[in-house]
Every structure is written in C-alpha cells, then in structure tokens.
Amino acid sequence: xxxxxxxxxxxxxxxxxxxxFNMKLINPANKRKFKIIxxxxxxxxxxxxxSFAELGYNVDAFTFHDSPRRAHxxxxxxxxxxxxxxxxxxxxxxxxxxxxxxxxxxxxREANVYRLAQVSNxxxxxxxxxxxxxxxxYGGLLANRxxxxxxxxxxxxxxxxxxxxxxxxxxxxxxxxIQKGGVKMHNRKEMMDVVVQDGVAKGxxxxxxxxxxxxxxxxxxxxxxxxxxGNVFFLSTNAQACNVTxxxxxxxxxxxxxxxxxxxxxxxxxxxxxxxxxxLTLMSESLRNDGRIWVPLKKGDNRKPADxxxxxxxxxxxxxxxxxxxxxxxxxxSRSAKEVCDDGRGIAATGYGVYLDFKDSIKRLGKEVIEExxxxxxxxxxxxxxxxxxxxxxxxxxxxxxxxxxxxxxxNLMTNVPGLFAIGEANFxxxxxxxxxxxxxxxxxxxxxxxxxxxxxxxxxxxxxxxFDTTSSEFDKAxxxxxxxxxxxxSINGNRTPTSFHRELGKIMWDNVGMGRNEKGLRATIExxxxxxxxxxxxxxxxxxxxxxxxxxxxxxxxxDFLEFAEVMxxxxxxxxxxxxxxxxxxxxxxxGEAKRNDEKFSHVAAWEYKGxxxxxxxxxxxxxxxxxxxxxxxxx
Amino acid sequence: xxxxxxxxxxxxxxxxxxxxxxxVDDISEDMSFLEMLDILNEKLILQNEEAIAFDHDCREGxxxxxxxxxxxxxxxxxxxxxxxxxxxxxxxxxxxxxIEPFKATAFPIIKDLVVDRTPLDxxxxxxxxxxxxxxxxxxxxxxxxxxxxxxxxxxxASCIGxxxxxxxxxxxxxxxxxxxxxxxxxxxxxxxxxRKERVIAMTETMDNEGFGSCTNHYECEAACPxxxxxxxxxxxxxxxxxxxxxxxxxx
Numbered sequence: 001x002x003x004x005x006x007x008x009x010x011x012x013x014x015x016x017x018x019x020x021f022n023m024k025l026i027n028p029a030n031k032r033k034f035k036i037i038x039x040x041x042x043x044x045x046x047x048x049x050x051s052f053a054e055l056g057y058n059v060d061a062f063t064f065h066d067s068p069r070r071a072h073x074x075x076x077x078x079x080x081x082x083x084x085x086x087x088x089x090x091x092x093x094x095x096x097x098x099x100x101x102x103x104x105x106x107x108x109r110e111a112n113v114y115r116l117a118q119v120s121n122x123x124x125x126x127x128x129x130x131x132x133x134x135x136x137x138y139g140g141l142l143a144n145r146x147x148x149x150x151x152x153x154x155x156x157x158x159x160x161x162x163x164x165x166x167x168x169x170x171x172x173x174x175x176x177x178i179q180k181g182g183v184k185m186h187n188r189k190e191m192m193d194v195v196v197q198d199g200v201a202k203g204x205x206x207x208x209x210x211x212x213x214x215x216x217x218x219x220x221x222x223x224x225x226x227x228x229x230g231n232v233f234f235l236s237t238n239a240q241a242c243n244v245t246x247x248x249x250x251x252x253x254x255x256x257x258x259x260x261x262x263x264x265x266x267x268x269x270x271x272x273x274x275x276x277x278x279x280l281t282l283m284s285e286s287l288r289n290d291g292r293i294w295v296p297l298k299k300g301d302n303r304k305p306a307d308x309x310x311x312x313x314x315x316x317x318x319x320x321x322x323x324x325x326x327x328x329x330x331x332x333x334s335r336s337a338k339e340v341c342d343d344g345r346g347i348a349a350t351g352y353g354v355y356l357d358f359k360d361s362i363k364r365l366g367k368e369v370i371e372e373x374x375x376x377x378x379x380x381x382x383x384x385x386x387x388x389x390x391x392x393x394x395x396x397x398x399x400x401x402x403x404x405x406x407x408x409x410x411x412n413l414m415t416n417v418p419g420l421f422a423i424g425e426a427n428f429x430x431x432x433x434x435x436x437x438x439x440x441x442x443x444x445x446x447x448x449x450x451x452x453x454x455x456x457x458x459x460x461x462x463x464x465x466x467x468f469d470t471t472s473s474e475f476d477k478a479x480x481x482x483x484x485x486x487x488x489x490x491s492i493n494g495n496r497t498p499t500s501f502h503r504e505l506g507k508i509m510w511d512n513v514g515m516g517r518n519e520k521g522l523r524a525t526i527e528x529x530x531x532x533x534x535x536x537x538x539x540x541x542x543x544x545x546x547x548x549x550x551x552x553x554x555x556x557x558x559x560x561d562f563l564e565f566a567e568v569m570x571x572x573x574x575x576x577x578x579x580x581x582x583x584x585x586x587x588x589x590x591x592x593g594e595a596k597r598n599d600e601k602f603s604h605v606a607a608w609e610y611k612g613x614x615x616x617x618x619x620x621x622x623x624x625x626x627x628x629x630x631x632x633x634x635x636x637x
Numbered sequence: 638x639x640x641x642x643x644x645x646x647x648x649x650x651x652x653x654x655x656x657x658x659x660x661v662d663d664i665s666e667d668m669s670f671l672e673m674l675d676i677l678n679e680k681l682i683l684q685n686e687e688a689i690a691f692d693h694d695c696r697e698g699x700x701x702x703x704x705x706x707x708x709x710x711x712x713x714x715x716x717x718x719x720x721x722x723x724x725x726x727x728x729x730x731x732x733x734x735x736i737e738p739f740k741a742t743a744f745p746i747i748k749d750l751v752v753d754r755t756p757l758d759x760x761x762x763x764x765x766x767x768x769x770x771x772x773x774x775x776x777x778x779x780x781x782x783x784x785x786x787x788x789x790x791x792x793x794a795s796c797i798g799x800x801x802x803x804x805x806x807x808x809x810x811x812x813x814x815x816x817x818x819x820x821x822x823x824x825x826x827x828x829x830x831x832r833k834e835r836v837i838a839m840t841e842t843m844d845n846e847g848f849g850s851c852t853n854h855y856e857c858e859a860a861c862p863x864x865x866x867x868x869x870x871x872x873x874x875x876x877x878x879x880x881x882x883x884x885x886x887x888x
Contacts (some may be wrong), residue, residue: 053772066692067758069798070700086778129774131767131825134790140781158791164699165794172652172766179762187755210747239694273667278675279696380698383722384669449771497682499675544687548649549748552688611705 003256003622005605006410010626016115019411020454024461029584031056033465036456037189037204037219039063039246042071043163043170043441045225047448050173053182055453060217061174061183062206063189065243069171071339072227072239073444076163077284077377078147079155080127080441084118085101087144091152100439101629103149103329104404104432105502105581105597107605108260111411111630112429119450120442121491124156126449128168133160145373147437148285149329149636153489155438160284160377166441189215192482194222194250194420197474201253202426205478207486209554212547214482216475218468221419221456224250225448228425230263232569233514234506234564235399237269237282245557247407247426247566252405256607256620258408260565261573264435264616265515265580266401267333270384271353278615280399281384283356283377285437288326290361290370291394293317293333295354299344305355305393316340324636330594331434332636334398338515339593341397398515402440404431404582405572408607408622412455413447416607419463421456422530423447428605439459444561474514485548489556494539498556501536501563505529513573518586522574526567530614533563568608568617575619578602590633599631638664638730642677643690645737647746654746656735666851671696671703674736687802691750699795700864704804705750706737708739711801711860718800719862726866739804743811743847743860752802756846757814763842765818766833767827782877786824793821795863805860808849813857815843817865833880840877 008022009016026034034057038049041063049061056161058278065071083096096117097619102569124142127133134156135143144153146226177183192214193205203218225626229244230236251257270284293532296311301308316336318325328336337354338345347353362370367390371378378389385395407415409429414421424444433438469475512521544550579588579595588596590636608617639662647654661677668676671693678688692703703720707713713723728734736750744752782790794817802813819836822828828835844850851870857868 009712013839047771056769065702066754067798069758070694070702072695072700075695075699076696081683084777124777125774126769126771128777128780129767129769129827131790131822131827133787133794133821133825134777135791136782136784136787140783140787141778158794161795164797165791168794171767173771175758175762176766176768185758187758240696240699241694274665276665276668276676278669278671278672281697379717380722383698383718384724386726453771495683498678499679520861532702541682543682544683549690549751550687551690552682566880 001609001620003110003408003416003620004410004623006412007109007413012111015111016118023458026457028458029058029186029469030056030465034058035060035219036221036223037217038223038225039204040071040225040227040426041068041174042073042225042227042424043069043167043444044448046167046170046174046224046443048169048225048423048452049183050177051449051453052456053177053180053418060186060219062186062191064188064209066187068174068185070170073167073441074164074356075239076287076441077160077282079145079157079162079308080123080439081147081154081438082124082156082442083117083154084121084124085465088140088152089152091154095122095152096154098629099150100430100436101432102634104434105595105634106432106626106631107580107624108430108432108601109624110626115451116430116443116446119446119453122450122451123442123445126293127166127169130172132158132169135359145289146327148288148327149332149436152575157286160286160374163441166445170445176601178206181399191226191246192249192258193478194376194416195474195478196253197472197625200418202468203470203475205482210549212545214479216470216479218470218475219368220463220465221459223421223452224407224422224426228406229565230403232506232566233400233510234503235272235277235280237266237280238239240279243561244565245558245561247422248561250407250415250417250420251608253417254610255417255420256609257405258605258607259405259570259572260569260608261513261576261583262404262433262581263400264330264402264404265398266335267330267337267398268356268396269399270381271348271395271397272350275470280402281380282399283381283394285330287374287377288352289358290365291326291356291358291374292360293326293354294354295340295345295347305357305394314340314345320370321636328636329434329436331584335400335584335593348397353395353397355393357394358389359393362390400514401412402435404428404433404435408605412458413452414455414459419459421452423452433583455614486553486557489540489553489560490546491544492538494538496539496543498540498542498559500550501540502559505532505563505566509569513570516584516586517573522570526568526574529563529567529570536560536563548622564613571617572606572608576602576606594633638666638725638728639663640728641733645803646689646749649748650745664725665690666724667774668725669696669721670707670723670725671721689750693721696721699797703800704739704752706739706804708735711804712862717864718863719797739800740799741803741809742849743803743809744800746824749801749839754883755810756848757798757800758814760811760816760842762841764831767822767835768831780826782826784860785875790821790824793817793865793869796865797863798833799862801860802857803848805856806849807854810851811843811848812851812870812873813861813865813867815839816869817887819873819876823872827874833883836873836876836880837884
C-alpha cells in the first residue's frame, strides 16, 4: 500500500496558505446538503462540530458522556502553546515549529508541524474572543509561562485549569450551534462501529447507553475525535471511560493505525498507593517551573526529606541537563526518574517516587506567589495524599498520559478510508515520538477550528451529497456484528470481572511496553496477550442485560478492544528497532542513557493494517523528509 | 476499615427505588470514595448481582461527572471537594454511610445513582456563550482586561457543571450554576454586546427547565466543589433587573 501524505510541495512557510487556496470550496447554498458525523466532543470534536455548523453544514455530534462538557480534554492543567512572542523573548512560528519537531525526536511530518505552529496564534485569539479567562498581567495583557522542551515563555494558561477553560470555550461554541439547529447533539451514545460502503465511510452504529438500543446514523463523512488509548496500561492519568474502541473499530474496517508504540509517560504524577488504585493523578508539568526534582544520594535512605541535608541530595535533572534542568522534555524526565528508582534511590512506600520540592521557590518568591501560580494543584495534592506540599516536598512518579500514535491521516486529516477523518489525539500526525507540554490542547483546537473546516470542503467538492442510506446491507451487517458481539459478552457468564482482565493486561503492557522496552519483553508480551484474550472470551462475567444502562457491559466491550489493540502496539514497539522520543528500546541507547535513533532505517511512520484477530498486522511505511530541521541528536544538556 | 453502606438502587426511571444495605471491609484510608464503590461493584458482579451504576470519569475533580449524595450532602462531608476526590480517610471504621443520587426535580433518575443533568446544558445553550464565529476575531492582546476582573471571571468560570448546587438547594434552584456563567461573561469586554439578552434568556430557560427559585439558603455555595461564591447570584439578579428595565424602556 502506498501512503500518500498529500503534503503540498514548495516552501514549508507557504504550503498551508497555498494549499488553502488550491483546495476547492463549497458554495454556501450547497453546504447545507452535506451531513457530517462527529464522534467525541473534546477540544477537537467540539471545535470542529461548532465550526462546521457555523459554515452551514449539518452536524450530528456524539458523546458517550451525559454532556459534551465532560470530555477528558477538561483535565489538562498546564497550558496551551502559541508563537505569539508576547514576552519578547525571541519566539516565532519557526521556533515553535523547530522545538516541536525536535521535541518529537524527528518522527513527525514537518509540514503538519509547521501548520500547527502557524495556526497556534489564531487559537489564542479565538479563545479570548470566546471569553476564555486566561491569566493576565497587571497591565491587562495576557500572561505566559514556560514549559518543558522550550527556552521561551509561550504557554498561555488559566490557573491550573487550562484544558477546562478551553473545552468550555469550545463547548460554548458548540452550545451556540446546538441552539441554532446546526448541530444535533447525541448525549450518552457510544460509537460501536464505522460503516464502510464500497470503501468509503458512510456512517456509524451507535449504542444508546441508557436504553441499550443500537442506532444507525449515516452521513457524508465521519470525523473521529475520540482521544487516545493511554488506558491500555490500566493505570494512567486518563479518565476512566477513555478507550481505544472507536479508533480500533475504524482500524478493523480498514483504517491504518500509525505509530501505536509512541505513548507518552508524564513525569509528574502522584505515585501509586495500593492495589485498589483506579487511576493516577497528574500534577501539571508547569510545577517544574518552580519545583526542584531530587532523590537521596544514598540508596535506601529512609530519612524524612527535611532531615536530608543539601549535600546528600541528588538534583539529578539539574545535574544531567544543566541548561534545561527541571524543564527537560517529558520522556527524558520520566526515564531519569525510573533510572534513579531502579537504582534503589526512589522514595515513597513502593520505592517508586521522587521528590518535587518547592522549598527554594517559596523562600525566593514567597508562599503567596506559589499559591497564586499553583494553588489548586497544591490543594489537589493534599486532598489525595493527605500531605501539605507547602511544608513537605511533593512525591511524584511518571504515569501513562498521552498517546502520540493514532489513526494514520494525510495532510488533510483524512485516514486512508475516504470519508473517514481523525482529529486531535485520535490521529498520529503532529507530535512525532514525543509530545511537548502544552501542545495537546494546541493540536486539538488547531485540527478542529482551523484545519478540518477547510480540508473537509475539498473532500466534499469531489462527492455527491446525501449518497448514503441506513438501510443498506453494510449497515445491516455492521449492526448485526455489534449486536452479536454484545450478546456474546453477556452470555459468557464466567468467573472474572471485566476490570480484572483490564488490570492484568495493563500490568503486562506497563512492564514491557511502558517506559523501557526490549525485544525479549516485547516478544513475551505478544505471546501472552492472546492467552488473556482467550480467557476473557471464555471467562468474563457481566451481570444485567443489554437493554438498559449497563456499566459492566460498557467496560467489557472496551476491554475487549484493548485486548486486541495491545498486540498491535507491541508489534510496533518490537519492529521499531531503535529508540526515539518516548519509545525507548533498551538495546539502543548512548552510553549516557540517551535514546539512540536510527534515522537511516526508521525515519518513517509505521502504519499498521488489520489482518484479523490474532494475526500479525501488516506494517506499511510513510517516509519522513526533514528539509527544514536538520537531524540531530536531541540534546537538552 | 469496615463500613455499612446504604445505596440507592433503582432499575430505571419509572421503577420504584430503594436503599439497599451492603457491607464492605478491607477498605484502606488511601482509597477514594469511588474506589471503595469499585471494590463493592467487583464483589457484586461475582455474586451475580448487577453493578451499581454511578456517574464518574476523570476522578480528579474537574469533569463534573460524579454526582453522589453522601450522608445527605451532595459530594459528601468535605467542603470544596467532588465525590471523586473524597478519600476514605474522611470516614471511620464502622461508619454507616448513605449513598443516594443528586436529588432535584429537574434531574430525573436514570438508574441507581445516575441522574439526567441535561437541563444544565439547555441553560448554557440559551445564551451562555459569546456569539463569535471561528476565525472572526482580533489579536488577543487588543482586548486588555483588568487583572482583578480576569481573576474574578476565572473564579466564576471554574464551575464544573456537576449540579451539586441544584441538589443542595431546598428549592432545586440552578441559580449558582447560571449566575456563574452570566457573571463570567459580564466581567469580560467580549461579553458586553449580548449582556442584557443573555441574562434574560438564561434565567427564562432556568425557570422553564423545572429549576426552583432562590430563597437565600446558600446551601449551593456550601456544596459547590469549587466554592463558587453566592455573590454571583446577587450580581445576576442585579443584571436581570437592569436588563428587564432596559427592555421596558427599550434602552
């Protein structure tokens, strides 16, 4: 299969503008003839649905939550990047582009990243116009802070609730269009399958989570904005309902899954406290602006942190990376934490934790300033752990947080299945092998507000509107398959709960396809997963019926997809026989422990094609060209 | 620790619900309240009983999905905290805990502890936004805003839309929820053009969706997990009066 990225040729600085001009438009009177299904109402989904409706298209938007405002984008804390250069510190579109390509360890598409940097400024303007209350300075202008992987202050923020405020902005735009009638909102409905007819996406099968009824919805295009798959690890910072189902079922219908092994482990989360744990809570990376990370120099040092003198502490990030220090990129910070803990110098009950200490900043800036900057994060920490972080250092440890991999899309954000688009975290396109902090919000909104509204018109210009039909045999078949699968799940009546399988899978994935990976572990994982899957399909127990709200059935259906998807992820990690960004193969490291890329062999996107459950998927590649940012070993020293 | 739970079980919106007693043991104080319910649910499934349905998602206090009334209080005994952020260290060994859904006329029960809060969405849809189209905007720094107002707007905007204010109010009013959005937008220069129409439309929807009126109990502020101040309610009433007068004299 040839993967055509459809990246426009010519100078990267003009390619998006030229592309916008060259794309076809749809006359306003014709726009209302087209129907769009948007699945997911996070930053990407809500902003796209609202923007489509403003343009005059008919939109059906779906969320499995009770309201579009619950999407997990809401939990992003720290901020959103933009190349405004409001701080006069030398920022520019080019620098944001450069930082993002470098941060992604040369595994992203240059043209996509450049476009992202370009529209980043429009996003800030848009959000302020919507009434997003970003932090301000005393002169009334917008404030910024710095984030990992950058030496400029380009991050806009709203206390520690930036994701919430941006999502509420997009939600308000969506609400406006629901009121005007351009968007029909479907709450508490979960997408169960994509319907593909003659190779083209024509709609979805959705399950009404309250009545259990399966519904057919047809449209001219289907846009998936269904987020990432970080919950494959069971414990992650993702919300409980986050899952891979929509993307994976699209994959089973022919969409290629790109770079599934690129999963980001966030360095600053609250460590695990016990087996009961259902999720890990992230503490915004912005804390690293003023917090210093350290562990005791001596192994097994059980003294209280306050009793450990300065000269017996190892501020390992400052020591190893003097120029970026505590603001080293996420993958590097995470691995360094794992390294010191594996070395026996970790703290917390489990030995898997490091200190994030604000003592010096509080001394330098005063408690009020720290409270103003991070007050709600400190409160949250105290609520969860019962420890006051103004008086004691926080304890943190890395946790699965974001997935750079996702459905393969071209420059127009369309998958290889015509009519099926993927935006936001659900696609793979912009972050390469590692995403920089405060870039997820940027990408979600860039895709939704400023990219897909243009590129979808170009697709519409080539098709006849309304050529879909929910009574087609493809809809029959898709609905029957979904129905049978749910009936099968309900009929097994075994001895284990869906959650127990999820936990078992998650542990294997975290141990072998988590922060460090090696051939032996990956091969063992590929062998183990089918056995768990087999047991799942013979021994899972779900109570209640399918004709009602059934939380354990929903859970089981999602776990079933993780049990298949995990194998694709392990294959990808195995065959990408190099280290890059967050993908850290223990066989490929420099003597100082840094990731060692193999640009000659792996400067490409790996996109996997489904070949049936339990069969090895086929690996396709899209070569990546780096014409503007020269290959270099990432150095944050 | 060991606990005696009384949980509201209701099969569907029309059936009769009742409190059912469950005993749980081996509960650690580091668990969150919802993790304690997870453990109970795992046990129930293996005993061939249906898992208790409750809304939850982010489990970090921001999505606004969790919605339990614990011992009579929306989000439980700890102030300024969502249900998901409530930890078992708040309780003692041997405690009896009553777990019910958010109770309000405007929030019908769907099943067990799950209620329908779409009326809150309807309030926002009727005007809780600035009518600006994608791309139709000026540079962000062309709209300077006093830091004090930006901070106040952010206080209001931190509402997570959980509906605890409604559940806590003896009248089932959505005044705190509605006033927080109105207050946020009224503080911003961007919010001025639609200011008067907004407050009229949103308060009308509030009444039409079955929410009660405010009689100054301030239970809403006490229950709000984000501690949003009732001051926004008095501001909203002022806004409404000005807007109504303006519409009478067509100002």
